[in-house]
Amino acid sequence: MKRHYYRAAGGVVIHQGRVLLLRRPRSGEVRLPKGHIEDGESPEETALREVMEETGYGPLEVLAALEVQRVEFVDPHRDRMVTRDEHYFLMRPAEGARQRRPEPQFVPFWAPLETAPEMLSFESERRVLRRAIALWECRSQR
Secondary structure (H helix, E strand, O other): OEEEEEEEEEEEEEEOOEEEEEEEOOOOEEEOOEEEOOOOOOHHHHHHHHHHHHHOEEEEEEEEEEEEEEEEEEEOOOOEEEEEEEEEEEEEEEEEEEEOOOOOOOEEEEEEOOOHHHHOOOHHHHHHHHHHHHHHHHHHOO
């Protein structure tokens, strides 16, 4: 089996007690927004671009880096093992943020912080979201 490696970056956008998630109707998955890091792009630049493209919301503001995690999975459509390093950032809508048209394969929605982690399809993303919520709550208490 062939191996494929790439890096991705995304964000956890929190606003008014809710987090921005993506539903992928074709697969039935609920995910955090993220995408490929392009040549010459920093993980933070990618995260901002990808979250805005996939959700349609922007502009956004990065508050903190959350973590980098390595995810490995088999891509059955291409018969290969994929290794992906994912960089995540805590974000919030910037002043004047509004929704534009999201990428057509996604349906963005705002979920309550209390129940959002269990809505996500993958444990690795649930862990990122729990960490983001804890950091958000810590920052809010200052």
